[in-house]
Amino acid sequence: MSAQPAPDAAAVPVRVAIPQQLRTLAGVASSEVVVQAATPLTVRSCLDALETTHPTLVGTVRDRGTGRRRPMIRIYADGEDLSDEPPDTPLPARVTDGAEPLRLVGAIAGG
């Protein structure tokens, strides 16, 4: 047995709300997708799962080179702004229990 479980060994469903343009890119109709993310649920594990399930989104939320959140993307969970929190911070209970989605939001900008 490896020291750490494989990411999908303890994967659980999590709701992720994504902006319209990413829905189009991912080919999904609804404002939320459900992905199987490794536990404990964090921003990183959810985004890893999102990119695994929808590979066309790789690079659109996190910079490919640095892995950092793209500057004009914000990340919210149960009313908390997690955008600048460490990506391995555990998500709030209302997201882990499915009552709320992890929300990816495009900043209001541009014309």
Next chain:
Amino acid sequence: MSGVRVLVGTRKGAFLLTSDGHRTSWDVTGPLFGGWEIYHVNGSPKDPDRLYASQSNGWFGQILQRSDDGGRTWEAVGNDFTYEGDPGTHLFYDGSSMPWRFQRVWNLMPSATDPDTVYAGVEDAALFRSTDGGASWSELDGLRGHDSASTWAPGAGGLCLHTILPQDDSRMLVAISAAGVFATEDGGESWRPANDGLRSEFMPEPEAEVGHCVHKLAAHPERPEVVFMQKHWDVMRSDDHGRSWREISGDLPSDFGFAIDVHGHDPDTVYVVPITSDEQHFPPDGRLRVYRSRTGGDEWEPLTDGLPQEHCYVNVLRDGMAVDSMDPCGVYVGTTGGQVYGSPDGGDHWSPIVRDLPAVLSVEVQTLP
């Protein structure tokens, strides 16, 4: 030849304009990728159903799209443009050094012989190639490995490689704002500056080997050694694959501009769209005039029939002009005001194909079999 397909990239999506050989009645499809900036759409000369599109915006970064059915359906392909090795630094506007960082794909140039091979010119300036239909990309790092690269500085639009001009199986020219022209004669392994004869007054050394703000290059496929250039200021010509350049601005009302192209059949017929100045990006006197030289430069005639001749203050960007291969040759111009004008007779008469698109970033045209 059965018709043409004009590929239009705009600030808010892509549009496909199709017509038969008469080029008087048009079908308009779009917006494709609505809301995204489409810097460039281009088709494979070998397989006209194979299209590539550069899709990007400030929120979500770069997406590369491919169509295998002439634009009816699209598939997002690879968007991993990772520089080879330690990317190093280039100069910023203020003269400081900053790390190379991928921003977006400006230009896509499919191979003339293989639909799966396509080149991408990117910002920060580098040249990438895919040989698997865009699924994966590799940098031709001999270009950015040139000794001068750490001194390259951005033009107003960024440090972008905006022009890819294949000359034959081994020769290629690329143009970078604001580094200038670079040439390879070994299929992209090694590169040399190709700016001899250019003069740019804004530079400390106006005739330096690199640092020129070249806006666009064009050549006729059957006479690749003759290359035309619209520079920041000056329209230039090379008769030796870019080894040396001479000015051919002649009697143009302004030799500032962005777009330049060569007639589909006559290698001595060249088109430009003069713009007032680098501070006033609109046509002189509020009149949109395409200028045509039938003599390979120096002597130019204004083409105005059907183009707005008063109160016109749009711009035509560097990729905003294209020619088809029909007989007579069609010429197409897209503006930042959202108009795409077409001329089915080499520029003698123009009419708007569409009037109210988002700002046009690029125009390419495919002559369909």
